[in-house]
Amino acid sequence: MLPQLPPQYRSRPATATTADADAIHALVAVCEQELFGRVDTGVDGVLADLSLPTLDPRLDTLLVHDAAGELAARAWVNRGRRSEVDVHPAHREQGLGAALLDWVEARARELGSEWLTQTVADHDRQAAALLRDRGYGPLVTQWQLEIALPIDAAVPEPPSGITVRSFRSGDEQAAYQLTEDAFDEWQVRRKPYDEWARHTIERDTFAPSVSQLAFADDGELVGAVLALDVPELNEGYVERVAVRSDQRNRGIARLLLQSSFRAFHRQGQQACTLWTHSDTGALSLYERIGMTVRRSSTVYSKTW
Template identity: 35%
Template sequence: MRVRRRAAVGHAGGVSALVHALAGRLPAGCAARPLTHEDLDPAFEVYSLAQLEDSGLVAMERADIEADWSRPSMDLATDTVGVLRDGRLVGAAEVSRGGWRAEAAVHPGHRGAGVGTWLAGWAEERSHAAGAPSVGQTVPAGSSAQRLLEARGYRPGHTSWVLELPPGVEVADRPLPPGYRMRTARGEADHRAAHDVIETAFGEWADREREPFEEWAPGVVLRPGFAPWNLRVVETGGVVVGACFTVVDERGAGFVDQVAVARAHRGRGLAQALLADGFRNAREHGAVRSELSTDSRTGALDLYRKVGMRVSATWVHLVRGHGHDHAAAPA
């Protein structure tokens, strides 16, 4: 999932000025403007078709964009742009986390004309205006997007993987140690406790800032279609020490989106118990496959392989500092 953080970035007119300033670089026949909520379906089409073309699978769904766009820090007028040809959206980009992170995609049928180059330039300028010292994008390994960004001076950050269980394989159940119990999260107190466990654990990664509850909730407990079973917790002594958020996506995949255990309670099998529980609940709610993602910052890849999962797609996070001279290439 994409992470967003509020930043002091001015008003919508500033981004309109940026789009205007860059308009002369647009490919012939194209126009650009900020995205609006009415662009949700066209934006999903662009992002999903680009993912399918570049990685062979779609690792997102419409609800992910809807959730991201509902975060308090997200201002579509300042943080997004769309490129249109003949009134149709053919490219889209977003900058988030105070300018640190960008996402961009070009419809496969409109590549090679410079739309990707323009979007990359917009994202870099937007990130710089937001005050970030660098900007990063996560793209499928070996894709045209990776080649474009590397040509612009981006360097490798971390590697991410999508993993799946082979057909007929399940994560083995792991009994909880004495004194622990697993249950469905109930109400805001549990939601905030789960958030604290997850964000504290994820905060151990290098270059990962803690996400406030108000930013986390739209992608989890306020996510379109959320049901209580999606968020499960492990507690001991009345304190939540583990959490797992699982969804069943539009492809019928049970996707464990977030799983974490408090540091003091690791090494006791809680993560495997949560993982097995998440996938089992997803199957009970219609999932026909089991997936998750991880990255090289977590050190968890071998753990997931040991429980039977295999890599189905590889992504790379590329980073570029501002003030860097770069060579542009069409995408």
């Protein structure tokens, strides 16, 4: 069911094509620039979302165009649980956000879900107010952390029995198993390999030479930092940090992160960022190695 829109707007599903990805990225970039004064989302991230094996673009996405054919808003819902809605600043106060929220909720119900989440930057008070008015409540807090890389980062010696090297071909399945095992402790569902890969190692910005892996003496992977290169921002980005449960509290995460920071610095990057949230309990770890909070978001949830 398509949403009721003002007469000057038309809607259609998105496609996993470069043209639609570029248009969505341009819309998201305008929204991020207005909110944060910078653009964080890359077009490869948009393509990764559109090509998720758990998302059918024909049914789970919607693009709203104005009379001139320009993209004014977009929405998508994945597995009836997670959703995103973005409205171009020039097209706000037209009811598009509320209409798309109606649509993602209706689609989630069609998929049999009894709840839905949406992440909103804490800067975006208007969007947060709309969600609260519609019965959404805060679920978790997310933080984007950053660290400046003005000098060659110091890297501690590995713990006894641990060796570290960069990611290379053949490490894919072990890295998937390790990170999903670690994230099982707080994530709602375990990602299938194809979905995980689209957001990590298959992205155009994946940086294997900067991604660091820790191995035990028996050759088993026990820790991983998977990183992306963001040249347009002159920054690195850490997509995944994971340490096997029986190897925690040995300094492995700190070792891998600082190894990755050093590698980014040697490539000329000026900073590195990552996201974490309140369910992981990892904020204090990142702060201890010198990272600071750049901005925060809230994941809102609604049940019915």
